[in-house]
Amino acid sequence: MSVLRVxxxxxxxxxxxxxxxxxxxxxxxxxxxxxxxxxxxxGSGKSVTMFSIMGLLPGNGHVVDGRVFLNDxxxxxxxxxxxxxxxxxxxxxxxxQMAMIFQDPMTFLNPVLxxxxxxxxxxxxxxxxxxxxxxxxxxxxxxxxxxxxxEKRIKQYPHQFSGGMRQRIIIAMALACDPQxxxxxxxxxxxxxxxxxxxxxxxxQIKDSLRSSVILITHDLGVVAQTCDRIAIMYGGKIVETxxxxxxxxxxNHPYTKGLLGCVTDPESDTNEPLTPIPGSPPDxxxxxxxxxxxxxxxxxxxxxxxxxxxxxxxxPTHTSCxxxxxxxxxxx
Amino acid sequence: MTEPIxxxxxxxxxxxxxxxxxxxxxxxxxxxxxxxxxxxxxxxxxxxxxGCGKSTLxxxxxxxxxxxxxxxxxxxxxxxxxxxxxxxxxxxHVQMIFQDPYASLDPxxxxxxxxxxxxxxxxxxxxxxxxxxxVELLQTVGLKPDHIRRYPHEFSGGQxxxxxxxxxxxxxxxxxxxxxxxxxxxxxxxxQVINLLEDIQKKLGIxxxxxxxxxxxxxxxxxxxxxMYLGHxxxxxxSRELYRHPLHPYTQGLLSAVPxxxxxxxxxxxxxxxxxxxxxxxxxKPCCPFATxxxxxxxxxxxxxxxxxxxxxxxVACFLYQEGGRAASEINIK
Numbered sequence: 001m002s003v004l005r006v007x008x009x010x011x012x013x014x015x016x017x018x019x020x021x022x023x024x025x026x027x028x029x030x031x032x033x034x035x036x037x038x039x040x041x042x043g044s045g046k047s048v049t050m051f052s053i054m055g056l057l058p059g060n061g062h063v064v065d066g067r068v069f070l071n072d073x074x075x076x077x078x079x080x081x082x083x084x085x086x087x088x089x090x091x092x093x094x095x096x097q098m099a100m101i102f103q104d105p106m107t108f109l110n111p112v113l114x115x116x117x118x119x120x121x122x123x124x125x126x127x128x129x130x131x132x133x134x135x136x137x138x139x140x141x142x143x144x145x146x147x148x149x150x151e152k153r154i155k156q157y158p159h160q161f162s163g164g165m166r167q168r169i170i171i172a173m174a175l176a177c178d179p180q181x182x183x184x185x186x187x188x189x190x191x192x193x194x195x196x197x198x199x200x201x202x203x204x205q206i207k208d209s210l211r212s213s214v215i216l217i218t219h220d221l222g223v224v225a226q227t228c229d230r231i232a233i234m235y236g237g238k239i240v241e242t243x244x245x246x247x248x249x250x251x252x253n254h255p256y257t258k259g260l261l262g263c264v265t266d267p268e269s270d271t272n273e274p275l276t277p278i279p280g281s282p283p284d285x286x287x288x289x290x291x292x293x294x295x296x297x298x299x300x301x302x303x304x305x306x307x308x309x310x311x312x313x314x315x316x317p318t319h320t321s322c323x324x325x326x327x328x329x330x331x332x333x
Numbered sequence: 334m335t336e337p338i339x340x341x342x343x344x345x346x347x348x349x350x351x352x353x354x355x356x357x358x359x360x361x362x363x364x365x366x367x368x369x370x371x372x373x374x375x376x377x378x379x380x381x382x383x384g385c386g387k388s389t390l391x392x393x394x395x396x397x398x399x400x401x402x403x404x405x406x407x408x409x410x411x412x413x414x415x416x417x418x419x420x421x422x423x424x425x426h427v428q429m430i431f432q433d434p435y436a437s438l439d440p441x442x443x444x445x446x447x448x449x450x451x452x453x454x455x456x457x458x459x460x461x462x463x464x465x466x467x468v469e470l471l472q473t474v475g476l477k478p479d480h481i482r483r484y485p486h487e488f489s490g491g492q493x494x495x496x497x498x499x500x501x502x503x504x505x506x507x508x509x510x511x512x513x514x515x516x517x518x519x520x521x522x523x524x525q526v527i528n529l530l531e532d533i534q535k536k537l538g539i540x541x542x543x544x545x546x547x548x549x550x551x552x553x554x555x556x557x558x559x560x561m562y563l564g565h566x567x568x569x570x571x572s573r574e575l576y577r578h579p580l581h582p583y584t585q586g587l588l589s590a591v592p593x594x595x596x597x598x599x600x601x602x603x604x605x606x607x608x609x610x611x612x613x614x615x616x617x618k619p620c621c622p623f624a625t626x627x628x629x630x631x632x633x634x635x636x637x638x639x640x641x642x643x644x645x646x647x648x649v650a651c652f653l654y655q656e657g658g659r660a661a662s663e664i665n666i667k
Contacts, residue, residue, distance in 0.1 A: 041519040162610050192382035193546065194607045197590035201606055219520055222549070222592025226599040245596040263524035264594045267549040267576060275553065277524035281489045 001072070002029040003180050003213045004053070004098075009066035011045075011052045018286050022048040024237040026066070030181065035207060035214045037228030037245075039221065039260075043282055045237040046217045050183050054100060055090040070097060070181070095122040099174035103186040105166035109158040115142075115169055116154045122176040141172040145202060164195035171202060178210060185217045200227055221264050225249060230318065233257050236283045236293025238309075243319035253313075253321035256294045292324065300325060337370035338508060338540055339394065344368070344403035346389050350615070359615050363389040365564030365622075366403070368641070371508075371557075376534065376541040378555030378572060380548055380587075384611055385561040387544045388432075391510045394542065395429045396420060407508070425455050428506040432513040434493035438485040444471070444496055445481040451503045470499040474529060491522035498529065502537075510542045515550060523547075527554055548591045552576050560584045563622035564614055565638070570647035580649045583607075583623045621652065629653060 011023040023045040030036050040046045052063050055077075067076040070093065080086040094100075099122075102108045110118060119138035123129055129137060142150035145168040158166060167187060174182055184203065188196040204227060207214050218224060224231055225245060232242045233256065241254040252258045262276035280297040289295055292305045304324050313326035344367045352358035363386040371377040379387045392398045394405055396412060404411045412423050431437035438447055448467045452458055458466055468478045474495040485493055494514060501509055511530065515523040527550060533539060545551045551558060552572050559569045560583065568581040579585045586607040593599055609626045621627070624634040634652055641650040 041521060164610055192611075193548065193590045194382065194586060195610065196592075197604065197606050198608075200592075220592065221520070221594040222599075225594050225596045226592045249594070249596050260520060261594070263521050265549045265553045266593055266595060267552055267588065267591045268593055268598070270573065270577065272553060272573075275524040275528055277528055278521040279525070281491060281522065282519075 001032070002069075003032050003071060004030040004215075005069040005072075006049075006053065007067045007069075009049065009052060009068065010064045011048050011057065012062055012064050013058075014060045014062075015286075020285050021288050022061075022237055022285055023052060024288065026234075026237075026239050028232050028239060028242065030213045030215060032180075032213060033207070033211045034229045035216055035227055037224040037231040038215060038217045038234060039219065039224055039231060040234035041219055041282060043285070044234040045285075046234050047185055049234075050100070050185060050215065050217060054094060054098060054183065055086065056094075056100075092126070095173075095179075096126040096177045097179055098181045098183065099177070099179040101167075101170050101174050101182060101184040101187045103189050105163060105170050105190070106158065108170055109166060111158050114155055114157060115161075119154070119169070119173055119176065122173060126177045137176070138172075141175055142169075144175065144206075145169070145172045146198075147172075164191055164198060167191060167195075167199055168202065171199075171206070175206060175210070179212055181213050181215070182206075183215045183217070186219070187216070188223065189218070189220075196223075203227065221260065233260070236288060237285055238293055238322070240294065240323070241321040243316075243321075247316065247319040251315075251319070253315065253319075253326065254294075254323050255298045255300055255325075257321075259297070292322075335372050338373040338408060339371040339542070340404075340406040341367060341369050341390075341394070342404045342406070344390065344393065344405060345401040346386070346393050346398055347401040361614050362564050362617055363614055364393065364400075365614075365617070366638075367561075367564070367566045369559050369566060369569060371540055371542060373507075373540055374534070374538050375556040376543050376554055378551040378558040379542060379544045379561060380546060380551050380558060381561035382546060382587075382611055384563075384614065386564040386614070387561050388512055390561075391429070391512050391542060391544050395427055395510050396424065397429075421455070425457075425504050426506055427508045427510070428501040428504060429510045429512060430494075430497055430501050430514045433517050434490055434497055435517070437497055438493055440485055442484075443481070444476075444483055444485070447485070447496060448500050448503055451500060455504060457504060466503070467499075470502055473502065473533070474499045475525075489522075490518050491525060494518060494526055495529065498526075498533075502533065505537075506539065508540045508542070510544070512544045513546065514543075516545065516547060523550065530554065548588065560587065563611060563617060565622045565650060566641070566648075567623065567651070568647065568649050569641075574645075574647065578645075580644060580647060580654065581623075581651050582627045582629050582653070586626075586628075621650075 007027050009023055009026045013020040013022055026049055038046045051057050053068050063077055067074060077086045116138055119141060120134045123134040123137050139150055139154060142154055147153055147168055188199050216228060228245050230244050231248045232239050235256050241257045252261055259278040278297050283289055283293050291307050291309055295301050295305045302324060310322045310324045312320045312322050314320050344364055346364040348361040350359040367390055381387045393400050400413050405413050415423055445467050448470055449463050452463050471478055476495055515526050543554055555572045558572045558575050559566045562583050568584045579588050586605045589605040607626050612625055619638060620636060621634040621639050624630045639650045639652045641648045644654045
């Protein structure tokens with residue numbers, strides 16, 4: 001059974017310039033114990049998708065369509081009588097069954113509260129543990145994420161920790177209630193490479209020991225290759241291709257996926273093959289194209305791509321792609 | 334071998350932190366004894382994690398900081414003492430591309446004004462020709478001539494970085510310090526900018542000092558690479574050899590931490606995960622900078638700074654390779 005199922009999710013933002021269609025008809029699912037990588041460039045809608053699921057959209061953002069199921073329980077705004085009831089329900093789920101790890105650990109931690117207070121908050125909110133028990137649990141979490149001398153460190157404030165250590169604390173907070181699903185939004189982007197390696201290893205260990213599912217949002221294909229079981233590629237507010245890590249890296253179908261793979265270099269390869277960048281820049285989601293979002297940058301664009309969004313072509317139970325090249329029975333590549 | 338166009342010898346850049354009523358005066362040793370050479374027409378990649386001093390060194394080279402000691406020689410001339418007109422003349426030859434294309438362009442100037450400004454300052458090209466030169470530069474970096482009247486906010490990150498590059502090229506420099514020019518850009522745009530820099534180098538024969546923390550891109554663009562850690566250059570070598578066969582334990586750990594975009598090899602790969610974090614550069618102990626995190630640290634690593642020596646055509650600052658040292662291959666972790 002899927003832990004999370006998202007069907008036809010669309011999210012829009014009202015701005016002074018008009019309506020930004022940040023997420024357009026996105027569907028995917030996350031199975032128990034797997035790591036799903038959500039890959040895309042800035043503005044592709046990957047973070048907004050996650051905020052929509054968690055009910056954390058800013059005031060001008062609205063889910064206009066679609067449903068979200070956590071363990072077959074409908075968690076869409078439309079399933080509740082009012083925004084208020086939806087918010088009440090989400091309060092019991094956020095940090096409990098679903099937890100989130102953010103990109104920038106400094107803006108997520110409260111600078112004027114001790115780490116202990118911040119770690120105990122989700123525990124006290126979601127469980128019936130007493131103060132003392134919650135404090136013990138907080139200490140246990142600090143040990144679990146590998147913070148040295150936790151008894152001393154737990155009494156300190158966020159500014160006394162380095163970036164890597166802060167990210168470990170955020171991870172500890174996310175783990176507080178043994179969530180079924182952890183959403184990690186670019187958890188290592190702000191970190192140095194050697195610290196990134198430490199944090200990724202930690203996320204891997206946690207997934208194995210807790211059997212939680214993880215959605216890893218990133219733009220780094222190297223990170224994805226190393227940690228993810230399945231990958232969804234997002235572009236212009238849509239998921240254009242999904243597949244297992246091997247299917248995406250060794251049998252990419254969508255021109256955008258191929259383009260992305262052409263933009264990265266392998267640090268271990270001996271040949272210095274030239275980079276093949278994707279020309280142009282991503283579409284403006286104030287006026288998203290009617291057809292394929294990748295149209296303007298695609299080297300194989302056809303007339304039909306301009307007016308109609310391609311449907312999904314299924315290659316295997318795990319591998320799907322949205323491109324007109326497949327529909328014509330022609331070669332996609 | 335051709336003579337180096339830029340030669341840095343034992344360069345130190347230190348910053349004082351003023352002491353207060355109860356605190357002593359402290360010194361941030363951002364760059365602590367770095368020597369390197371860049372040859373004409375080549376790209377020297379400088380890598381390292383944040384706080385290792387790579388940007389400080391880059392800024393010292395373009396004379397934005399003055400070294401505390403040591404020399405920086407450009408075409409045999411020590412530039413650290415240059416003043417007034419001579420300094421101005423030097424800046425014409427050595428330019429810089431900045432990391433953040435959102436912060437490095439004046440939002441109230443048009444693209445034309447931005448690219449013209451260096452020419453106006455240095456009084457290069459007759460006044461009337463400057464406009465034509467701006468258009469030409471825009472085309473060189475892949476922007477359209479009709480972008481000339483626009484303001485920076487009308488452009489995307491990648492396009493802004495192109496404007497920054499055009500401004501840098503306005504003075505026909507011979508040497509460009511690129512300070513993380515792609516780290517603020519998206520993956521597909523990064524490749525565009527890297528290709529652009531490579532094309533420009535091929536066309537104009539400019540030398541680059543390419544500072545970055547993205548190790549795969551650095552390998553792609555550089556001929557030689559220097560690895561920095563806590564103000565020291567721990568290893569310098571030709572890029573391909575350095576990646577294939579890193580000598581210094583820090584280089585080994587750093588390269589092992591770079592994720593590779595290939596799931597099968599990523600699963601099989603044996604990774605060295607370095608413990609701990611980069612120590613503070615405030616009054617560092619006079620020992621090997623990497624000793625606290627090094628999996629192979631010995632007693633003497635905590636007592637003295639290892640000098641840089643030649644091993645297998647490369648420079649390494651590590652006691653493992655010193656005095657009669659063992660063969661490089663014996664020590665390699667991989």
